[in-house]
Amino acid sequence: MNTVENPSDFRRQVANIASQYPDSRSAVLPALRLAQEQYGHLTREAFEEVAFALDLTPAYCTGVASFYDMFHLDPVGTQLVEVCTNVSCALVGAQQVLEAFESELGIRAGETSEDGRFTLRTVECAGGCGWGTVVAVNHRYREPVRVEDVPAIVEELRSAD
Amino acid sequence: MPIERFVLKGAEDGALTQIDDYRAVGGFESLAKARAMEPAKIVDELLASNIRGRGGAGFPMGKKASFLAKGTGKPTYLVVNADESEPGTFKDREIMFLVPHRLIEGCLIAAHGIESKNVFIYIRGEYLHEFEILRAALDQVREADLLDGVTIVLHRGAGAYICGEETALLESLEGKRGQPRSKPPFPAVQGLYASPSLINNVETVATVPLIIEMGGAKYAKEGVENSAGTRLFSLSGNVVNGGNYELPLGTPLRELIYDIGGGIPDGRALKAVIPGGSSVPVLTADQVDTALDFDSMAAAKTMLGSGAVIVIDDRCCMVQLGLRVAQFYMHESCGKCTPCREGTRWMVQILEKIEDGRAEYEELDLLLDVCDRILGKCLCPLGDAAAMPVASYVDRFRDDFRRHIDEGGCPFPDSPLDHVLAPVDQHAHDVHVLA
Numbered sequence: 001m002n003t004v005e006n007p008s009d010f011r012r013q014v015a016n017i018a019s020q021y022p023d024s025r026s027a028v029l030p031a032l033r034l035a036q037e038q039y040g041h042l043t044r045e046a047f048e049e050v051a052f053a054l055d056l057t058p059a060y061c062t063g064v065a066s067f068y069d070m071f072h073l074d075p076v077g078t079q080l081v082e083v084c085t086n087v088s089c090a091l092v093g094a095q096q097v098l099e100a101f102e103s104e105l106g107i108r109a110g111e112t113s114e115d116g117r118f119t120l121r122t123v124e125c126a127g128g129c130g131w132g133t134v135v136a137v138n139h140r141y142r143e144p145v146r147v148e149d150v151p152a153i154v155e156e157l158r159s160a161d
Numbered sequence: 162m163p164i165e166r167f168v169l170k171g172a173e174d175g176a177l178t179q180i181d182d183y184r185a186v187g188g189f190e191s192l193a194k195a196r197a198m199e200p201a202k203i204v205d206e207l208l209a210s211n212i213r214g215r216g217g218a219g220f221p222m223g224k225k226a227s228f229l230a231k232g233t234g235k236p237t238y239l240v241v242n243a244d245e246s247e248p249g250t251f252k253d254r255e256i257m258f259l260v261p262h263r264l265i266e267g268c269l270i271a272a273h274g275i276e277s278k279n280v281f282i283y284i285r286g287e288y289l290h291e292f293e294i295l296r297a298a299l300d301q302v303r304e305a306d307l308l309d310g311v312t313i314v315l316h317r318g319a320g321a322y323i324c325g326e327e328t329a330l331l332e333s334l335e336g337k338r339g340q341p342r343s344k345p346p347f348p349a350v351q352g353l354y355a356s357p358s359l360i361n362n363v364e365t366v367a368t369v370p371l372i373i374e375m376g377g378a379k380y381a382k383e384g385v386e387n388s389a390g391t392r393l394f395s396l397s398g399n400v401v402n403g404g405n406y407e408l409p410l411g412t413p414l415r416e417l418i419y420d421i422g423g424g425i426p427d428g429r430a431l432k433a434v435i436p437g438g439s440s441v442p443v444l445t446a447d448q449v450d451t452a453l454d455f456d457s458m459a460a461a462k463t464m465l466g467s468g469a470v471i472v473i474d475d476r477c478c479m480v481q482l483g484l485r486v487a488q489f490y491m492h493e494s495c496g497k498c499t500p501c502r503e504g505t506r507w508m509v510q511i512l513e514k515i516e517d518g519r520a521e522y523e524e525l526d527l528l529l530d531v532c533d534r535i536l537g538k539c540l541c542p543l544g545d546a547a548a549m550p551v552a553s554y555v556d557r558f559r560d561d562f563r564r565h566i567d568e569g570g571c572p573f574p575d576s577p578l579d580h581v582l583a584p585v586d587q588h589a590h591d592v593h594v595l596a
Contacts, residue, residue, distance in 0.1 A: 020314045022236075022279075022354050025336035029319050033286075067338040067495075069320030069584075070286045086248045087439055087485055088397035088471055090581040098582060110587040122584050124322065124489055125248040125439075126287055129469065130396055130403030139289040 007049065010038065014053035024054055032065050041072040069123070077112045077119035079157050081105070082136040085122045088129035093147065097133045098122060100150035118157070166407050167383075167391045168367050172259040178294055180301040183262040189307060191370035195270040196309070203274030207369070209377030211389040215252075216242055216325070216362030217438065217467045218542075219455055222369075223377075226275055226359055228349035235356040237277040240334070240348075241268060243284040243291075243363045244318050244325040247438035248489060249469030252393040253363035255405045257284070257291040260367065261298035265313065267366035270373055272311050275359050279312055283330050286318040322493035326541045327360045329495065340495045341541035364393055385411035388454035392468045396422050399429065399474035410454040414444070417453065418472055429474040433558070437466020439486050440546030442553030443479075463553070478573035479558040480565055481581075483551045484512040488583035490547030501544030504535040508551060509585070515562060518570035525562055529555055 014031045018024035031054060035046040042065055047058040054061075065071040083089075083098045098120075102108055105118050112119040128134035131143040137157065145153070171177055171186030183189070195203055208223030229237060241264070245253040256264060268280045284292050296315055302308060316334055318324050324333045328342035331353050352358025368390065372380045381389045388410035394417055397403045401423030408417065414434060418424065425431055431446040436453070442463040444451060451461045458465045473482070491505035511528045514520040532548035539545070555562055564572045571579070 020312075023335065026316075026334060028336035029317065029333070033317070033319065064336065064338055065319075067321060068286070068318070071319055085485075085581050085583060086489060087435075087482065087578075088249050088403075090485060090578050091398045091471070091473065091477065093577060095577070095579075095581040109582055122582050122587055123287075124492060124584055125246060125250075127245055127251040127254050127285070129249050129251050129398075129471070130405065131251075132397065132403070136287065139287060141290065 010034070010049060011053045014050070018054065025056065027054060028056070028061060028064050029068070032061065032071055036071060041075050075112065075116070077117050079118050079160075080136075080138050081118060081120045081157070082123040082126070082139075083109070083120070084124070084126040084128070084132065084134040084136075086125035086129075088125070089132035089134055092132045092144075094133040096147050097135065097145055097150060100147045101135075101154070104150055104154040167371050168256060168263070168364060168393060169259055169407050170371070176259045176294075177263075178258075178261060178298065180262055180298070180305055183260070187374070188262055188370075189266055191373040192266050192269050192307065195273055195373050200274050200276050203270065203373070206372055206377035207274065210372045210380040211377075211387075212365065212368060212372060212380065213388070213455065214362055215364035215368070215392060215468065217247060217440075219465065222361055222365050225349065225361070226271070228347070229275055229359060230350045230357040233357060235354075236279055237275055238353045238356055238358040239268060239272050239275060239277045239280045240327075240330070240353055240358055240360045241280065241282040241363060241366050242325060242327065242330060242360055243282050243288070244330060245288075245363070245467075246285055246322040246325050247440060247467045247469060248486075249397055249435060249438045249471045250395050250467040251397075252395045252405045252468065254288055254291050256363055256367050256393070257288070258294050261295045262302065263370060264295070264363055264367045265298060265302050267369035268313055269307065269309070269311060270369050271359070271361070271366060277359070278310055279314075281314050281316055281334060281353070283316050283318060283324070283334055285324075286320050292317055321495075322489075323495045323541070323543060326543065329541065330360065331358070338495070340497045341543075343540050384409050385452070385454050385456075387456050388465075392453070392465075394453065395467070395469040396472070397469070398435075398472040399425055399477075400472040401426050408453065411452050411457070414451050414453055414470070415449045417470060418449065422472070425472065425474050429476065431472065432475045432477055433473040433479070433482075435469070435471040435473070435550070437464045438469040439471070439489065440542070440550060441466045442549055443557060445557050476573065476575040477578060478516075478571055478576035479554045479561040480512060480516045480571065481573070481576055481578035483554045484509065484516055485578055485581060485583060486550055487512055487547055488585045490543060492583065492585040494543060494547075498539040498541075498544065500535045500538045501547070504531050504544060505547050507531045508547060512551070515565050516571055518565055518568065520566055522563075522566055525555060525559075525566070 018027035039046040213219040324339040329339040333339040487508040532552040535544040535548040
């Protein structure tokens, strides 16, 4: 995924989003999200495309994107596994859940597997505190996840595609 | 024990995600009633209800609405803050997936009250499921012809705690980095697109239909003085039954933790309670009879905050807790104000040193001094949110800190927070350099 499949289609979608707002600049976050879905992560070309669609500069769009955790400026795996390690989840064993994912996936937190399929990272409070540990796979929450649940989750993700 | 349901009324047996199900429990009747009322009368009802914001700051909604600048020639905006991210808090999420139409009904009533035709719901980016539910509910409301010329835009955030701060939220909604603005001007005068804007939390807005239904004066009689109504308390941590529980304000903390929450698992003892999200000062075990309302929490030198109650058992090391909390705020500092940007980093470094047993006594004072140099010296409350809780851990659990220094290391071998990996320590955390 190195280009948007159809640039004019991308620009049309961004224009549609922008029409919801009094100022088209409000569409930066949704447009970046759309570009990230198409490019995999936010490449230089992705920023140029978003900037063109909204009449901004690539530097401006990069500056905005770098503020937000959900935008990826580097490649990420097709399966993004995020483990919440904030206080409530940590109190009920998030660190052990994280270590179970590290061992099952064979990568450390913050890393992407060599085949590009998995990225594992810790995140700050995901908002499922009473049902911890919260694990999100491509932003779909699984809660609560216990250490003993991890092998089956990884098995399921490996057999998906 | 009967749990009174106001905001979650009707969802006792499951989610009300279909408009017909919501209507079957009286949904949208308040909207019809409200639309037959003069807008100013809606604001009067909100004022009479004494409802205070459920996001954390507790500012009365009616007062906020009455501050909106009039006759500016600009549109007035209603902005719903669904960027729930205060650690420990997961109640707005439950409102959105259990009773999404109630939030929309609240938006439409509030919009009528402030004569706004434009509503924006800023929902945190991670809440994908809740976004989809809300989007489907909004489609149903549109098809049912209930919008009456009002547009409601669902705007997804992209991962930034600070965007829950109202002016940072506005910046983000305008397509910028989410850095708070200096106030004044307040959003009621110059908010979204420099126009008068009312910003309220999901739970607050979702309570509006009920206030219209029962009348503000009657609503004000629920709960206790200065804390009208119910709140959805998020219960988490070392407790048997974690979850969200809607209770009248003034309910004793003990009742929530033990009677409703089932107490501490595995027969362990209570050590501490964070009563309102990770940014508030901690309570000790002997303060567990404090009532869950604004004034009682203030008297106990803490805050009700977002209503997020985090239960901590006796295995926990309070130095590790302070470190993890400080790491969070360091990670989420927007970088605009020096005391917060640099101070949170200092806090983390000193706490790491204490935890590792490398600190001297004077570094405890240094830690408190850093906290003091953050408190009240930043544009937004994020700096305070880091300094207040950590200072309270030192103040109320000084022995935990002293023992690290005296014993040259952590004396809590079973603490669940031992070496927990925070995102700020994750080297490959991917957003810092352009590939």
